[in-house]
Amino acid sequence: xxxxxxxxxxxxxxxxxxxxxxxxxxxxxxxxxxxxxxxxxxxxxxxxxxxxxxxxxxxxxxxxxxxxxxxxxxxxxxxxxxxxxxxxxxxxxxxxxxxxxxxxxxxxxxxxxxxxxxxxxxxxxxxxxxxxxxxxxxxxxxxxxxxxxxxxxxxxxxxxxxxxxxxxxxxxxxxxxxxxxxxxxxxxxxxxxxxxxxxxxxxxxxxxxxxxxxxxxxxxxxxxxxxxxxxxxxxxxxxxxxxxxxxxxxxxxxxxxxxxxxxxxxxxxxxxxxxxxxxxxxxxxxxxxxxxxxxxxxxxxxxxxxxxxxxxxxxxxxxxxxxxxxxxxxxxxxxxxxxxxxxxxxxxxxxxxxxxxxxxxxxxxxxxxxxxxxxxxxxxxxxxxxxxxxxxxxxxxxxxxxxxxxxxxxxxxxxxxxxxxxxxxxxxxxxxxxxxxxxxxxxxxxxxxxxxxxxxxxxxxxxxxxxxxxxxxxxxxxxxxxxxxxxxxxxxxxxxxxxxxxxxxxxxxxxxxxxxxxxxxxxxxxxxxxxxxxxxxxxxxxxxxxxxxxxxxxxxxxxxxxxxxxxxxxxxxxxxxxxxxxxxxxxxxxxxxxxxxxxxxxxxxxxxxxxxxxxxxxxxxxxxxxxxxxxxxxxxxxxxxxxxxxxxxxxxxxxxxxxxxxxxxxxxxxxxxxxxxxxxx
Numbered sequence: 001x002x003x004x005x006x007x008x009x010x011x012x013x014x015x016x017x018x019x020x021x022x023x024x025x026x027x028x029x030x031x032x033x034x035x036x037x038x039x040x041x042x043x044x045x046x047x048x049x050x051x052x053x054x055x056x057x058x059x060x061x062x063x064x065x066x067x068x069x070x071x072x073x074x075x076x077x078x079x080x081x082x083x084x085x086x087x088x089x090x091x092x093x094x095x096x097x098x099x100x101x102x103x104x105x106x107x108x109x110x111x112x113x114x115x116x117x118x119x120x121x122x123x124x125x126x127x128x129x130x131x132x133x134x135x136x137x138x139x140x141x142x143x144x145x146x147x148x149x150x151x152x153x154x155x156x157x158x159x160x161x162x163x164x165x166x167x168x169x170x171x172x173x174x175x176x177x178x179x180x181x182x183x184x185x186x187x188x189x190x191x192x193x194x195x196x197x198x199x200x201x202x203x204x205x206x207x208x209x210x211x212x213x214x215x216x217x218x219x220x221x222x223x224x225x226x227x228x229x230x231x232x233x234x235x236x237x238x239x240x241x242x243x244x245x246x247x248x249x250x251x252x253x254x255x256x257x258x259x260x261x262x263x264x265x266x267x268x269x270x271x272x273x274x275x276x277x278x279x280x281x282x283x284x285x286x287x288x289x290x291x292x293x294x295x296x297x298x299x300x301x302x303x304x305x306x307x308x309x310x311x312x313x314x315x316x317x318x319x320x321x322x323x324x325x326x327x328x329x330x331x332x333x334x335x336x337x338x339x340x341x342x343x344x345x346x347x348x349x350x351x352x353x354x355x356x357x358x359x360x361x362x363x364x365x366x367x368x369x370x371x372x373x374x375x376x377x378x379x380x381x382x383x384x385x386x387x388x389x390x391x392x393x394x395x396x397x398x399x400x401x402x403x404x405x406x407x408x409x410x411x412x413x414x415x416x417x418x419x420x421x422x423x424x425x426x427x428x429x430x431x432x433x434x435x436x437x438x439x440x441x442x443x444x445x446x447x448x449x450x451x452x453x454x455x456x457x458x459x460x461x462x463x464x465x466x467x468x469x470x471x472x473x474x475x476x477x478x479x480x481x482x483x484x485x486x487x488x489x490x491x492x493x494x495x496x497x498x499x500x501x502x503x504x505x506x507x508x509x510x511x512x513x514x515x516x517x518x519x520x521x522x523x524x525x526x527x528x529x530x531x532x533x534x535x536x537x538x539x540x541x542x543x544x545x546x547x548x549x550x551x552x553x554x555x556x557x558x559x560x561x562x563x564x565x566x567x568x569x570x571x572x573x574x575x576x577x578x579x580x581x582x583x584x585x586x587x588x589x590x591x592x593x594x595x596x597x598x599x600x601x602x603x604x605x606x607x608x609x610x611x612x613x614x615x616x617x618x619x620x621x622x623x624x625x626x627x628x629x630x631x632x633x634x635x636x637x638x639x640x641x642x643x644x645x646x647x648x649x650x651x652x653x654x655x656x657x658x659x660x661x662x663x664x665x666x667x668x669x670x671x672x673x674x675x676x677x678x679x680x681x
Contacts, residue, residue, distance in 0.1 A: 048073060052082060058094050061086055081111055088119025095123045110144050117150040121157075129154035130163055137170060148176055149185040156192055164189050184212045191220025211245050219251035227255035231264065246283050253286040257293040265290040266299070285313045292321035312338065316345045323352020328361070343374050351383040359387035363396065376404065378416050385419040389426035397423045418446045425454030445476055453485040461493025480512055487521035491528055499525045516542075520549035527557025532566060546573070 044050055048071070052064050065083055068074040074083070080101075087098035102108060102116055113136050120129035133151035136143060148171055155164035168186055176182045183206055190199035203209070203217045214237040221230035234252050237244065244252075249268055256265040269287055272279055279287075284307050291300035300321055307314060315338040322331035328349075335341070335349045346369045353362035366384045369376065376384075381400055388397040401420065404410045412420075417440050424433040437443070437451045448471045455464035468486055471478070483506050490499030503522050506512045519542050526535035535554055539546050551573040558567035 042078070046073070046079075049079060049082060052086065055086060055090075057092055058087070058097070061093075077109060080105065081109070081115070084112055085115050088115045089122060093119070095119045095125070108141075110142055110147065113141055114144070114146050114150055117147070117154060121150060121154045124157070126154040126157035130158075133167070143174065143176075145176060145179050145181040148182045152185045152189040156189060161190070161193050161195060164193070180206075180208055180210060180213070184210070184216060187213060188216040188220075191216055191223075194220075194224055196220055196224060196226070209240070209242065211242055211248065214240075214242055215245065215248040215251060218248060218255075222251045222255040222258070225258055227259040227261070230255040231261070246280060250283060250286040253290045257290045260294050262291075262294040262296055265294060269303075281307075281309055281311060281314075285311070285317065288314060288317045292317050292324075295321075295325065297321050297325060297327075312340055312342050312345060315339070316342070316348055319345060320348035320352070323348055324355070326352075326356045328352055328356060328358060341372075341374075343369075343377055343380065346372075346374055347377070347379045347383065350380060350387075354383045354387040354390070357390070359390040359393075362387035363391070363393065376410070378410060378413060381410065381416060382419040385423040389423040392427050394424075394427040394429065397427065414440065414442055414444055414447065418444075418450050421447070421450040421454065425450070425457065428458070430454055430458045430460070445479060445482075448476055449479075449481050449485060452482060452489070456485045456489035456492065459492050461489040461495055464489035465498065478510055478512070480506075480515055480518070483512065483514075484517050484521060487518060487525065491521055491525040494525075494529050496525060496529050496531065516544060516547040516550065520547060520553055523550050524553035524557070527554055528560065530557075530561050532557060532561060532563055536566060 044053065048064060048068060052061070055061050055064060061083065065074065068079055068083070073079045084098055084101055084105075087093045087101060088095055098116065098119055102112060105112065113132060117129045117132045120126070120132065130151065133147065133154070135141075136147060148167060151167050152164055155161075155167060158164075171177050171182055171186065177186075183202060187199050187202050187206075190196070190202065199217060199220055203213065206213060214233065218230045218233050218237070221227070221233065230252065234244070234248070237248075249272070253265060253268060255261070256268070265287070272283070272287075284303070288300055288303055288307075291297070291303065300318065304310070304314065304318055315334060318334045319331050319338070322328070322334065331349055331352050335345065338345055346365065350362050350365045350369070353359070353365060362383060366376075366380070366387075369380070381404060385397055385400065388394070388400075397420070405412050405416075405420075410416070417436055420436050421433045424430070424436070433451065433454050437447060440447060448467065452464045452467050452471075455461070455467065464486060468478070468482070471482075483502060486502050487499055490496070490502065499522060503514065503518065506514055506518065519538065523535045523539055526532075526538065532554075535557060539550050539554060542550070551570050555567055555570035558564070558570060
């Protein structure tokens, strides 16, 4: 069917609201109606076209089209453009059917070309959308502002900005760069792709700016973690007399979330309430997200309770907020009440458990998530691998590696590779961790720190130091975490001179001021090697108040080298910081018992009773066929406990026989101070 070219009545501007759609999805919208751009600005009186405006399926559309063909209505430009627009733009449309129809039109007008570009953008087939724009250029089709705007939208989905830059060149050649709509499209494109300098240059050159101009730039800065500039532009926008819209506030709240600007976020909330605006779900969710990320859960809960409608984002925000602050009970309650969970909801709770020393719960949740049919994403695996590392759960970590990475179901990003390195290192598979590190084509500072830490904790001090030298040679700048690992490596390797050199070079060579953790590592290094006086001198000359770790390291060194007096001093300082730490009382009592200072042992035990401190029972965790079993001291809850204790007693008896064989006199115990129930002196 070849259709003649007929003049089109002037239509109203096609909405460019897509420029203001936030890139961070804040809510899901569901509707039973078949949405499409049915607004034309033309008063439609023809009964067939009136019916088509309320069309809701392709089946209905084809019936209407058949009727239009029989009556000859389809030969007119406006009616066929409406059929084409429905097929290309409706949620229930068919872009391929639109393409076939388009090819049958003898000379499509600008509106039809634009509909095809926009339709393929909507269908997420940007290459075809962009090809239509290129055809318009090649066939010298007259363009309007929307031609460029829709072409730029298709370019947002390409890996590079080259295609967008070619559109920009065409804009300048045709003189459309003076049009505000096109300029806004260019600013939005560059800001969306992270080319903030180009976007800002266009922004500053614009003599005329509307709310879209300002919002596109503010949103661009907020999306690239440049919150300060986003806030600065917002203030300029208000000073210019431009009233912000909903998307402006969503972008600004995102900036507040990143920087923790709680007061500004609250100010926006108060402003919206004073205006009595009926905030959309997206804006409510942005406010909720801001309160959660600013650790203001009370305000977040109040807002959540007042919200008339909620979606999965709303519920997930509350799960995430409580999980991150360590209130896992409340997080679990919101999680269980979430009507429809998605992978982000599961991730929030799994990450919360993993980050709050509940690795077993994190792994159990991961199993539940898999059973529920959810497909894990990168963030899921990073949290679960962290839990595996905490539990030394190598089997699950290897299963994840096989099923998601080796099978190429999930791409091995730098972040995920770092998580695998950490997991394998904590499970003692240092060689596998090294293999992953060496195979990485791209590494960041966390990658280097992870392997240096792996070598350090596994007693490979020289390898840790060599890797540090490689890192510096390749131009990476170390941070405070790097030096914690290096000093730990020196401590485990007894490398005093090397440790001192690293400690002194922190501020001298890299501008990193040593923190409490670095002093604690140095005290541990000096103490382990018997330099107790140097360790005590360092702890008393620290520029900040010594932490528990520093005094604890000195106390442990006193045990290793039998220095009772310094042990008493160290223990007193640790207990002043944490009087409920049962391990310190026990360690001090054991040090004194080793030197047969029974009076001091009795004093430590008495002090423990006076403070109401009870020894935390020793526990162990083992994995059998994917199930974790925990055992406490004197635990008889296991159904096979009688057999277990029988074997343990036999091992203990054989050990004592071996000890007695090696010594002429058997060891004696002063039972006056032995507490069998606590298993300490």
